[in-house]
Amino acid sequence: MEDFKGKILVVDDEFDILSLLEGLFKRKGFFVKTAENAEKALMHLKAEDYDVVIADLIMPGKNGIDLLCEIKSLYPRTGVIVLTGHGTIESAVEAIKKGAFNYIKKPINPEYLFLLTDKIIELRRLEAHNIYLQNQLRQRYSFSQIIGKSHQMNNIFQLIQDVAQTQSTVLIRGESGTGKELIANAIHFNSLRKNNKLIRVNCAVLSENLLETELFGHVRGAFTGAYRDRMGRFEMANKGTIFLDEIGDVSLNVQVKLLRVLQESEFERVGGSKTLKVDARIIAATNKNLEHAIKKGEFREDLYYRLNVIPIEVPPLRERVEDIPLLARHFAEKHNEETVKNVKGLTQDALSVLMNYDWPGNVRELENVIERAVVLTKNEYIDHSDLQPLNGLSSPDSSLNLLDHKSLPEVMNNIEKQMIINTLKQCNWNKSIASRKLGIHRTTLLSKISKYEINI
Ligand SMILES: Nc1ncnc2c1ncn2[C@@H]1O[C@H](COP(=O)(O)OP(=O)(O)OP(=O)(O)O)[C@@H](O)[C@H]1O
Ligand SMILES: [Mg+2]
Incomplete structure (x- = not known):
């Protein structure tokens, strides 16, 4: 297989076109298959991974546009070139909008067709190489x-x-x-x-x-x-x-x-x-x-x-800030897969919020924050507005917010509540350990958790 320059599937109801293109591509060293309708083309595609499909737009049965849509959803990495007959330029434009790589007018100019197929094959090679590099990078960083x-x-x-x-x-x-x-x-x-x-x-x-x-x-x-x-x-x-x-x-x-x-x-x-x-x-x-x-x-x-x-x-995570974007992207990807959402990453703003936070709960806390953001966000890229829980929790200026409260008991309660939340987080929500750390009895901690309505 590797001896071929690439794999081409030609779909057209005109026999002359099929045999012309088959001959042209074979002589150039390509692997070529032909199909006289969309159904047969889909069968070929099921059996083999093609680099390029060259498809006529107007065919009896399923037309070229429908075939194109199916190819794009089933085999998104296969490039499609559509053939247009007598100046049906509008449908060619529609095909491009639907994901065709390009169109070519009949009568076919072989040189132009070769140029397009070479381009697609080169793009696919780059894409595969890119995926390989990304995997390598991921391995290097993990x-x-x-x-x-x-x-x-x-x-x-x-x-x-x-x-x-x-x-x-x-x-x-x-x-x-x-x-x-x-x-x-x-x-x-x-x-x-x-x-x-x-x-x-x-x-x-x-x-x-x-x-x-x-x-x-x-x-x-x-x-x-x-x-x-x-x-x-x-x-x-x-x-x-x-x-x-x-x-x-x-x-x-x-x-x-x-x-x-x-x-x-x-x-x-x-x-x-x-x-x-x-x-x-x-x-x-x-x-x-x-x-x-x-x-x-x-x-x-x-x-x-x-x-x-x-x-x-x-x-601690705050001492290795350069790991934060890497971890955040990793967790976004992981939870995106789990929740079947369409989150593609994080905005620069979101990343800088994450990098400026002090992470008392370290990587575990970061993962929780990202998981919540993936679940709740309405955006393709997690933004700083999706990271609400970070506001007010042991961030450097949160102590100032405390003073917004009017009376001394209110301020004290607020400090107590935050201290309990932070300690619980640090202790992985283990109440016995947290109570020891806070220097209070476990039952006292339990009553305060319920008083402040802390969700555990
Ligand atoms: N460098 C990392 N890369 C990927 N995931 C990480 C990393 N560090 C921690 N995690 C994840 O964060 C969570 C907490 O990690 P882990 O349980 O190993 O921490 P720990 O130090 O044992 O915490 P504790 O002291 O609370 O038991 C786990 O879900 C873990 O998979
Ligand atoms: Mg542990």
């Missing part, structure tokens, strides 16, 4: 679905590649929503363990006792309700990777046991006496300041050193 082109993200991509193949323990640190879990996944799926399991444990959501049995399993009768032996996450991760998410939230008691697994690769199930050996690579992540926690006596220093063999520091 690594295992992690998007970014800032030097910080490039360093992280390099680090992932360097450490993936080793057995070293990795500690990923960064604010909420910066992509720590994505990085953990990338390390596992680029490692020699990729065909074995990646087991994730969210250490923040389980109480101390539950976390312990979750990690190490238990034996029958270990506690009320333990009717049978149960395997823990470490055993499940054998030969694979265990991802200890939110490691900063583990209690001191469980920290001791984790330290032992890290040092000796062994542990016992809760209530059991048999020592089990495990071969699991450990990746941990946290958005907590562990050094601070060590000073306060909340985190063991020895465990910290065992975990912190390869530290990966993920910078």
Whole structure:
């Protein structure tokens, strides 16, 4: 196939024209098929990807314009040249409006026809090359679905590649929503363990006792309700990777046991006496300041050193502003596909609003904002007016808006509400973590959420 200069389909009810064009194009080294009506042409098109269709405008049955419309909707990348008979220039103009590449008058001037077909083929080649380049660019700016082109993200991509193949323990640190879990996944799926399991444990959501049995399993009768032996996450991760998410939230008691697994690769199930050996690579992540926690006596220093063999520091989004347009376009495209809308991108204004915002919820927040904009926008390009939620939420001048309120209690309430929303966002809407961060009791937080009618 590649030996042909291009593929041409000629459609005309006049036999003379078909054989004339077939001969002309074949001699020039093209692959040519002919059809005496639109129906037959469509059958050929189903079977083969043609570069150019040359179609007569007036044919019995389906005419050239209808055929053109069908080709444009089914095979938009195929170029169509229409043939017009006796000066039916109006219909030729109509054909161009409907997407024909050009028209040519009978009697046919072969040189002009060759010129047009060469042009179409060249355009198609450029288009294909363009798509290829775009894909390459996308790949260059992403690594295992992690998007970014800032030097910080490039360093992280390099680090992932360097450490993936080793057995070293990795500690990923960064604010909420910066992509720590994505990085953990990338390390596992680029490692020699990729065909074995990646087991994730969210250490923040389980109480101390539950976390312990979750990690190490238990034996029958270990506690009320333990009717049978149960395997823990470490055993499940054998030969694979265990991802200890939110490691900063583990209690001191469980920290001791984790330290032992890290040092000796062994542990016992809760209530059991048999020592089990495990071969699991450990990746941990946290958005907590562990050094601070060590000073306060909340985190063991020895465990910290065992975990912190390869530290990966993920910078907050506001420190890598050049990634914002790339991520925004990526999320717009993703949610556009999901919602079957016709959003083509973002306006420059919208991008500059995004680049000037400080993103306390980082990439997760950006994705939410873009998803909402894609769903709600009436435009082809997301504009700054579609980014309403950004106004007034921890933007640099939002504190000024607060003063618009009249009384002191009103101003205080407003500050409180914003602080709660921001903290909840930073904590991925986890109320327990947010209440701890805010220094208030969980029930107090719940009552304030309902008082301020915060939607979660
Ligand atoms: N660089 C990135 N490219 C593409 N998507 C990203 C990137 N960073 C984060 N995301 C997306 O943002 C969301 C949050 O990422 P992730 O869960 O990995 O963050 P995290 O750091 O683990 O947050 P948390 O501390 O709240 O658990 C996910 O949906 C993720 O797919
Ligand atoms: Mg996470």
